[in-house]
Amino acid sequence: MAGHILLAEDDKALSALMQDFFRAAGVAVTPAYDGEQALVLAQAQPFDLLVLDVMMPHLNGLEVCEAVRQESDVPVIFVTALGQEGDTLAGFRAGADDYITKPFSFPVLVAKAQALMRRARGLRLGASELGYANILMDTASGTVTVDGNPVNLRPKEAKILELLLREQGRTVSRDLLIERVWGTDFDGDERMIDRHIASLRKALGTASQHIRAVYGKGYRLGGST
Structure with a gap:
């Protein structure tokens, strides 16, 4: 999963949506619900991440x-x-990172939540670590984990993942993959890129959902098209 949030909303119908x-x-x-x-x-x-309604029973969101x-x-x-x-300022003074008023766009809320979680993960990573959702790579040791479990990757798969992690949220073109991963060793068979991506996805298991093909362009890790 790409993060775990606590959603505090006393309107059960809205919470379900x-x-x-x-x-x-x-x-x-x-x-x-309170x-x-x-x-x-x-x-x-x-x-x-915590998503808190302000007006809730027993304790309000600010408290x-x-x-x-x-x-x-x-x-x-x-x-x-x-x-x-004044309400917005009170929210930020209480320690909020963002403040969204109802009615709101559900996709925008999700996008804001994902951006905050990515930023928080980045602040917690060490100097040699790259991470996205449940994927963590230590470039110094060459280790990769998913949900804390080690993943064995072949050298070129590891290079692809590192590039996708460094460019997360942005599309990595086939030309850039060829340049950074294969260099002068590339034999002209672009299907080789797809085969290595398929192998990488298999190795990552459930985390493979974060690697997406962008038609006619390349691949990206998370983000929008």
């Missing part, structure tokens, strides 16, 4: 965020009907 959009994007979701439940869940397990901020820098998005400037 939001969960559908996140899960369709490959994001795991744990729902909470502020107290949200805080208990947030303190009990690690999440990649949940302030409590979480005492022990965690997990990204937080507020989703709320309160759209005045």
